[in-house]
Amino acid sequence: MSPRSPRMGELEQAVLEVLWDLDATSGRDAPGASGREVHERLTSHRDRELAYTTVMTVLDRLARKDVVVRRRDGRAFRYSPRLTRAAMTAELMHEALPETGRDREQALVSFVGEASPEDLAALRRALHEIG
Incomplete structure (x- = not known):
């Protein structure tokens, strides 16, 4: 995060936690996680349903804040934390x-x-x- 970037909200923090967890347990060929993987992990740990588009919006916001790195993987993107x-x-x-x-x-x-x-x-x- 840059020194002037706003603090992260609760959902942004939850998404980042999922990315760190997936990154730590990764045995995948491609680095990072897809939006679908993040959505599945988030909704499996929450009491209420979370829209896929909401997760994608949060991932895009985190990429704009330079908190996560977004890489193209075919037609989709993969996201990984910029920092541990x-x-x-x-x-x-x-x-x-x-x-x-x-x-x-x-x-x-x-x-x-x-x-x-x-x-x-x-x-x-x-x-x-x-x-």
């Missing part, structure tokens, strides 16, 4: 941090203060690795 889950989370954190202005240090302290013991251990390991 971890890289996307890091990018969103980097986008939000400058918005804190002078309170940047306090924002970091507050974030770390609310972190779980597991997250704190992961942060300590990461800080140790980078020096």
Whole structure:
């Protein structure tokens, strides 16, 4: 996502989660997932039906936001996440941090203060690795 792109809505996030899941379990020849594959996965995990055209609109919107990459595969398109889950989370954190202005240090302290013991251990390991 570019620094000025709007935040993702709930359905956009759900579609991206499906793409990450399909990408992680992919044994397919072509990279990414078709709109049909995303639609099938989404509707199998939801209480109510979701129109195929709605899923395609969301995929197109995510492609315009540069969140997913769209590749032609015959007459259809395949979609894949531009970033991994971890890289996307890091990018969103980097986008939000400058918005804190002078309170940047306090924002970091507050974030770390609310972190779980597991997250704190992961942060300590990461800080140790980078020096």
